[in-house]
Amino acid sequence: MQDVTAIQWPLWRSVIFRFTAIYLGFYLSFLQWMGNLPVVSTFTELYNEIEKLLVEWGNRTIFHVKDVLIPMGGSGDTSYGYAQLCFFALVSILGTLVWSLFDRRKNYDKAYYWLMVILRYYIAMIAFTYGFIKVFGFQMSFPTLTQLATPLGDFLPMRFSWLFIGYSTPYQFFSGAAEVLVGVLLLYRRTAVLGAFLAAGVFLNVAVLNLCYDIPVKLFSIHMFVFSNILLLADAKRLLNFFVLNKPAPSSPSFTLPEKWMRIGRIVLKTAFVAIFAVVPFYSMYQSLHQVNVVSPANKPITTGMFEVVSFEASGRMNEDSLRWKDIVFENYNGGSILTTDTLFRQRYNRAYFAYVTDSLKQNISFKKRSGDSLSLFTLQYSMPDTNQLLLKGKIKNDSLKVVLKRRRRNFQLAERQFHWLSEDNR
Incomplete structure (x- = not known):
């Protein structure tokens, strides 16, 4: 060299x-x-x-x-x-x-050059990782029925921001595509400066979003913004000449690889990097896209929708007003929520979240705190006179329970994904 x-x-x-x-x-x-x-x-x-x-x-x-x-x-x-x-x-x-x-x-020119190469590829790796998740819409999801039924004021700032981004698939795709573009540009020396510019803008937006909405990735996103600017500092004089002083900007200095095996090694390593951190994640996300919301017949939810409690008969602690069920939501996956303060469930945003598994032969439904739990909280018998009614009965610990549910026809305007080129008033 x-x-x-x-x-x-x-x-x-x-x-x-x-x-x-x-x-x-x-x-x-x-x-x-x-x-x-x-x-x-x-x-x-x-x-x-x-x-x-x-x-x-x-x-x-x-x-x-x-x-x-x-x-x-x-x-x-x-x-x-x-x-x-x-x-x-x-x-x-x-x-x-x-x-x-x-x-x-006297100087650290070689060490500095290779340190910037390592930093460049690290930022590219992070950009690919988070970019592909957004491109396929997996980082932020569209609001569920439970979230649509939750009063806006009950959400924490982070969840509010997550729903804001998840609501719009095109916007999430756009933000993810920008991150993927950062990764691509940083892979090549000719476009590395442009990639660092874009990276600084992308990660500044992420850092400010994390700071303003109390998203717990503040340290990491600030690091990514600082790292992007460290890359730009390597060309600070050239950039100052071009953008501010209106002077000629010479080409960026670089090290040559005189040996053939070195040049081949660089190509092999770059190809391996692209395969591991770009091709494999892309293919993995693509495969996952076809498995989203796919539920096996044995575990298919009873019915998707929001149900109001028509009748609630209980004994023991379940008869307390604060623990009585007001409504229940079954999502299009094996989960849902109940409007109750019962801490037997996982409490979030003033609702009780649960996962469940149904057994169509025994006509029962097992409620869990989380989908990954091996043990159930309790199991109830169910029957469905029609698609709009659901009857649950059984025991929760030592307390008997009988609940009659009726489907509630609730239309959420937010779920309609409205868009208007022409808006005559402030909607």
Whole structure:
């Protein structure tokens, strides 16, 4: 490989590079996002355990984010996430000090170039991952009957934003296509700057959305926005000349690969990257598209719709006013919700969510808290005199229950997906 330049870097630039390289080394660790591979998974578990011990030690002795750290799961903004951020920053600062004391090289042109290549492909990987999910409409779903029947004021900001995006399939496709385009542009050096520009805009929008609607991916989305701008900083002088100073912008410097095996290796690695992080996810999403809402005959819901409770006869705790069922929704999948405060179910947005499995031979329906649960909360006998009536009876624990339900013809304007080119008034 040939050096692009032999110009000595100023001290401040060398220090910033060292800090950035160490921080990205922790944040972009391949053990974090390739942990499912058979061989790598063993090292991933060990790496994660060591990191967990160090983060918790740092939190106890230095950071004090929270006495007991909550691990990251559905949320990336947990106390552990913030303690991990502090740990990465602290180690990067200390590593930069040590590196600066012992390293006296003039510049880091080669290392900087390859670090930007790694960062470029990491952003492309994330863009493909989230982009394809949106393109196929899997990240945000159209509001269910339960959600349509829930008062707007009962939703948390995150769920409100999810429904806002999920309502419009074209808008979600558009946002996903923009992310996929980011991934494609970042794969090639000629279009990398344009890809970084688009990435900065896309991830800025995501970060602001997360901040304004309290979506728990704030740290991650802010990182992606910052990383996109780090890519742009590599061409800051050229961009300043072109967009602001109206001066000629020379071509971006790059390293050549003199050996044939290196050039072949680059093609092989790029092809493997595209196959793993673009082709495979696309095909997987395409296959899943044909399986959405497909319910096997044995587990087919009784009937889809919203039912109001005509009669509710119960004994024991079920007879309390707060626990009595007011209405029940059966979705077009094996789940639904009940208007009740009963904590036996999964309470969300002032409704009780459930999953269920029916047995048409025994004429019973088993209610579960979640679809993945192996044990049922209770099982009731059911009968359907017609498609508009449903009778449930049985026991919930030691309390007897008999419920008569009648289909409620409820039309939601939001579900009609209305669109008008010509609007004569403010709708």
